[in-house]
Amino acid sequence: MSAPIQLRPDETFILNVGPQHPATHGVLRVKMEMDGEYIVKAETVLGYVHRMHEKMGENRTYAQYLPNLSRLDYLGALGYTHGHVLSIERAAGIEVPERAEYIRAITVELNRVASHLFWFGAFVMDLGGFSPLMYAIQDREHILDILEGVTGSRLTYCYYRFGGLYNDVDDEFIEATKRFIPNMRKSLKKYAALVTGNIIFHKRLEGIAPVSAETCRKYGATGPVARGSGINFDVRKNEPYSVYSDFDFDVPVYQEGDSLARYKVRMDEIEQSLRIIEQGLAKLPAGPIMTEKKPKNIKLPVGDFYQAVETARGSFGIRIVSDGDKNAYRLKLRSPTYSNMHLFDETCEGMLIMDALAFMGSLDLVIPEMDR
Amino acid sequence: MGGYFSDIFYGGKSLLVGLSITFREFFKPTVTVQYPYQTIKMSARFRGHIELLADDTGSPKCVACGMCQRACPSSCISLDSVSVDIEVDGKVKKKKVLSRYDLNFTTCSLCGQCVENCNFGAIDFSKEYNLASTRKEDFHFDLLDRLKRLEEKKA
Ligand code: SF4
Numbered sequence: 014m015s016a017p018i019q020l021r022p023d024e025t026f027i028l029n030v031g032p033q034h035p036a037t038h039g040v041l042r043v044k045m046e047m048d049g050e051y052i053v054k055a056e057t058v059l060g061y062v063h064r065m066h067e068k069m070g071e072n073r074t075y076a077q078y079l080p081n082l083s084r085l086d087y088l089g090a091l092g093y094t095h096g097h098v099l100s101i102e103r104a105a106g107i108e109v110p111e112r113a114e115y116i117r118a119i120t121v122e123l124n125r126v127a128s129h130l131f132w133f134g135a136f137v138m139d140l141g142g143f144s145p146l147m148y149a150i151q152d153r154e155h156i157l158d159i160l161e162g163v164t165g166s167r168l169t170y171c172y173y174r175f176g177g178l179y180n181d182v183d184d185e186f187i188e189a190t191k192r193f194i195p196n197m198r199k200s201l202k203k204y205a206a207l208v209t210g211n212i213i214f215h216k217r218l219e220g221i222a223p224v225s226a227e228t229c230r231k232y233g234a235t236g237p238v239a240r241g242s243g244i245n246f247d248v249r250k251n252e253p254y255s256v257y258s259d260f261d262f263d264v265p266v267y268q269e270g271d272s273l274a275r276y277k278v279r280m281d282e283i284e285q286s287l288r289i290i291e292q293g294l295a296k297l298p299a300g301p302i303m304t305e306k307k308p309k310n311i312k313l314p315v316g317d318f319y320q321a322v323e324t325a326r327g328s329f330g331i332r333i334v335s336d337g338d339k340n341a342y343r344l345k346l347r348s349p350t351y352s353n354m355h356l357f358d359e360t361c362e363g364m365l366i367m368d369a370l371a372f373m374g375s376l377d378l379v380i381p382e383m384d385r
Numbered sequence: 386m387g388g389y390f391s392d393i394f395y396g397g398k399s400l401l402v403g404l405s406i407t408f409r410e411f412f413k414p415t416v417t418v419q420y421p422y423q424t425i426k427m428s429a430r431f432r433g434h435i436e437l438l439a440d441d442t443g444s445p446k447c448v449a450c451g452m453c454q455r456a457c458p459s460s461c462i463s464l465d466s467v468s469v470d471i472e473v474d475g476k477v478k479k480k481k482v483l484s485r486y487d488l489n490f491t492t493c494s495l496c497g498q499c500v501e502n503c504n505f506g507a508i509d510f511s512k513e514y515n516l517a518s519t520r521k522e523d524f525h526f527d528l529l530d531r532l533k534r535l536e537e538k539k540a
C-alpha cells in the first residue's frame with residue numbers, strides 16, 4: 014500500500030466541484046484552490062450547457078423565438094417569456110387587452126411561487142434536510158397542475174403570444190388557484206416552524222457569506238440576492254410594467270446580507286406573490302384575451318429596444334436591435350443568475366467549503382439560464 | 386455560558402417541533418400515484434405531439450397549404466401533396482390532396498405555432514404522453530398513417 018500523500022503545511026490543492034456534482038445545481042464547474050477545508054480561491058467555469066439562444070434569436074422570426082425563452086430558466090419560465098412578449102409589444106406598438114395582462118401577471122406570480130418552492134426544497138437539501146424538499150415539491154405540484162390546465166405544459170411553457178395569450182383561462186383555473194392560496198399559506202407556516210425555526214439551519218446560515226450592497230452593485234446582482242443585502246430594487250415596483258402598478262404588494266428587503274437574509278427574502282416573496290395572485294383574481298376583468306387584429310409576421314421598426322422584468326431570480330432584460338426585418342439584428346439576454354453567480358468567486362474566499370456550498374444554494378442558480 | 390444552555394434548550398425545542406410536523410405527515414392521505422399501475426387524467430389542454438384531425442368523412446381536414454410547416458420554429462413538419470382529379474357537378478377538377486405528413490418529434494418544442502397557424506383547424510395536440518424509446522427514429526411520426534389507423538379503429 015502506498016503512503017498517503019503528504020502536503021506541506023502551506024501547500025494548497027485544487028478541488029473540482031462539478032461540472033456534474035450533486036452539490037451544484039446543474040452543470041456548473043467550480044475550480045477551488047483549497048487549504049484543507051478552507052477555500053483560498055475559487056473560479057467558476059461556465060459553458061457546459063451553452064445553446065446559443067441569443068444567436069437563435071437572430072436567425073428566427075420573433076414568433077418562432079417564443080419557445081426559446083422558456084428554456085432559459087426552466088423553473089420560472091413564464092417570467093422570461095413575459096419579458097419577451099412585452100419587449101416586442103412595446104417596440105411594435107401592440108396593445109394588449111387588460112384581461113390578458115392580468116392573466117399574465119397571475120400566472121407569472123404562480124410560477125414565481127413554484128420556482129421559490131423548488132429552490133427552498135433544493136436549498137434545504139443542500140444543507141442536509143430531505144423532508145422539506147418533498148413537502149415543497151408537493152405544494153409545487155399543485156401549481157404545476159394549475160398551470161398545465163391553462164398552458165398545456167408543466168415546465169417549458171409557451172403560452173403568451175404577442176398581443177395576448179394562446180387561450181383563455183377557464184373557471185377551473187380560477188377555482189383551483191383560489192383553493193391553492195390558503196393551502197400555500199398553511200404550508201408557509203409549516204415551513205417556518207420546520208425549517209426557519211430550526212437551530213441547525215440557523216447556525217449554518219446566520220452570518221455566513223455576508224454580501225455587501227456594494228459588492229452586489231459591483232457585480233450587478235439583482236433579485237432576492239440584492240434585496241437580502243439591503244438594496245430595495247424590484248423592477249415590478251421601480252419600473253412597473255404589465256399591470257403591476259394596480260397591485261398592492263411589498264418588496265421584502267433585509268439588511269444583513271447573509272445567507273439567512275436571502276432565504277428570508279424568498280420566503281417573504283412567496284407571501285407577496287400570493288397577495289398579487291389574490292388581487293389579480295379579484296380584479297380579473299372580462300373581455301378578450303387577444304388584440305382585435307392578431308399580429309402576424311411582426312416586423313419591428315428600426316431601433317434599439319430594451320425591456321426588463323422581475324423574474325424569480327432577479328431582473329431579466331432583453332435587448333433587441335432591429336434593422337426592420339422579421340428577425341432581430343442583435344438580441345441580447347441579460348440573465349439575473351449570471352450576474353448573481355459572480356458574487357461567488359469573491360465572497361467565498363477564506364470560507365469553509367460546506368459554507369460555500371450553502372452560500373451557492375442561497376444564490377438560487379439555474380445553470381441553463383446563465384449559460385444561454 | 387447562558388448562550389450555551391439557551392442553545393441546548395432552543396435546539397431541543399426545534400427538534401421537537403420538527404418531529405411533530407414530520408410525524409403528522411404520516412397520517413395525511415397518500416398523494417403519490419403508482420404509475421404505470423395508476424394513471425391520472427390528462428388535463429384537457431395537455432400538449433402531446435400534434436395530430437391530424439379528420440373531417441366527417443374520415444379523411445384529413447388538411448389541405449396541404451404548408452402554413453404549419455413554415456410557422457414551425459424547429460422545422461419538424463414536412464408534408465407532400467398530390468394533385469388528383471375529382472368530379473364536381475360533372476366537371477373534372479384538380480385538387481391538392483395530402484399524401485404525406487411527417488412529424489419529427491425529436492425537435493418539437495410543443496410551442497403550438499403550427500396549431501395556431503392552421504386556418505383549417507386541421508391539427509391539434511394529441512393526449513399522447515406514453516412515449517419512450519431508445520431509438521430516435523421512433524419519434525419520427527407518420528401522422529397520416531396514424532390518422533388512418535385511428536379512423537379504422539373507430540369504424
Ligand atoms: S408544436 Fe411548435 S415545434 Fe412542434 S411541430 Fe408545432 S410548430 Fe413545430
Ligand code: SF4
Binds near residue numbers: 448451454464502504
Ligand atoms: S396549416 Fe393546416 S391545412 Fe395547412 S398544411 Fe398545415 S395542417 Fe394542413
